[in-house]
Amino acid sequence: MNRSHRFRYGRMPASPFAFFRGAAAVMAGDLAKIPFSGLTCQLSGDAHVSNFGVFASPERQLVFDLDDFDETSPGPWEWDVKRLAASLAVGRYRSAMIRFAEQGHLEVWYAHAGVDEVEILLEEHGDKAKKRRFAQEQAKARARVSLQACRKLTSVVDGRRRIAADPPLLVPLGHLLPDTDRADLELLVQDLLAGYTATLSVDRRHLMNGFQFVDMARKVVGVGSVGTRCWVVLLHGRDENDPLFLQVKEASRSVLADHLPTVASANHSSDGERVVTGQRLMQAVSDIFLGWRTAAGIDGLTRDFYVRQLRDWKGSASVETMDAAGLRLYGALCGWTLARAHARTGDRIAMAAYLDDGKAFDIALAEFAESYADRNEQDYRLLVQAAKSGRTTVRSGL
Structure with a gap:
């Protein structure tokens, strides 16, 4: 058993839902045994309810969308729908797809779920308490920015701001490799970031070039992703009051690849590019710093990575604490969002005809x-x- 499996298994026994979140590969294998329609689109590959959330658009509007694309790949549209349904029974996907089939290409491409649409949905159901809670969650999400992360995750060491240690979840690079020349490590990181900026558009590359590397730490993330390499990088712009936090995450082979060998690796030079391309195709708007890089790690081995902001108005719902009415509303929103993502990249007219009314x-x-x-x-x-019983080795406490 490899290291990532031990870490993942350490979190999966927490609850049946935690197990489900970490078992995307298991479900992919199960779905591959079931006949499907033959209609394909870009898949999330792991479209359960906790992989939807809110974040900031480049226009600084709060939007709701899919937010995890580690397993993204072209494939049968039913696989995403069934994974979502298995995490929460939904019905709005069908009605939304039929509606998207009636729209033109640009109308589908511009469709998105802003917070105004969510508030209208709550208003239609006459739930003032849920609307108040949603407003509170919006306020929390808008507070999650790099400056807030800087106050929470850093401290001043020898007159310089550094990422503070919070083991085992967050461990600065200097703590991991105390005997290694820091200048060599910084050069390695700067090379990774320089190569990554080439995957950004010209205007965003210019913006990125205004920031300088300060510090880096290893971060433990998620359930399905725990055990993979993930780094938090702190950069400064004008000064230390102008911070930018980036997340550099290892991109591994999609769990769908074993079951969709003819399409899983099509047209991608790396798994980092696969993740970023899938995210840009499926999201209505994407992080302005989203990009990828294949680079040598500290151990000298070459790996694929993708890069995005660590915090930019990001927020997610606590589905475990929702009541039945809340789950129905949230399921409707997730179903509509997934249908819109599929309609952008698949034959929405054929899918709508298959679904019927x-x-x-x-x-x-x-x-x-x-x-x-x-x-x-x-x-x-x-x-x-x-x-x-000890038959399966797990790494708990992460």
Whole structure:
């Protein structure tokens, strides 16, 4: 068992949903055994409800969209829908796709779920309490910027601002390799960032060139991604009151690749490019600093990475604490968002025709979701038992 599996298994026994989040590869294998329509589009590859959230658009508007693309790949549209349905029963995907099939290319491309649309949805359902909570969450998301991250994640050491240690979740580079020449490490990071900026548009490359490297730390992230290499990079612009935090995350082979060998690696020079391309295709708007780089790591081995801002009005819903009404509303929003992402890259007219305007798809999807949830519970219990008996090695505490 490799290192990333030990770390992932350490988080998956927390709950059946945590197990589900970490089991994208398991579900991909299960879905590959089921017949599908033959219609394809760009997939998220891991479209469960916790991989949707809010973030800032380049125009500084708060938008709701998919926010995880580590497994993105062209593939059967049903796979994303079934993964979403297995995490939360949904019905709005079908009606949204039929609506998108009636629209022109530009209308579909410009469609997005801004916070105004979410507020209208809450207003239509007459839920003032949920609308107040949503307003509070908006305020929290807008506070998540680089300056706030700088206050929270850094301290002054020997007169210079550095990323503060918070092991094992956040470990500065100097703590990981205390005997290594810091100048050599900085050159390595600067080379990675210089190569990465070539994947940005000219205007954003110019903006990025105004920032200078300050410090770097290893970060532990997610459930499905835990164990992969992820770094937080602190840069300064005009001065230390003008910070920028970037997340440099290792891009591994998609879990869909074993089951979709003819399309999973098409037209991509690296997995970093695959992740970024998928994100740009599926999101209505994307992070202005989103890019990729293949570079040598500290250990001298070449790996693929993608880069994005660490915090830019990012926020996500706590689905575990939602009541039934809240889950229905959130499921409708996620279903619409996923349909829009698929409509951008697939044959939306053919998909809408396949779905039809009846309830057969909704019923079949609900039955699948309930059946797969039962299977997930069984697999979860097997992992818990294997961890307790020592048959499966896990790394807990992360």
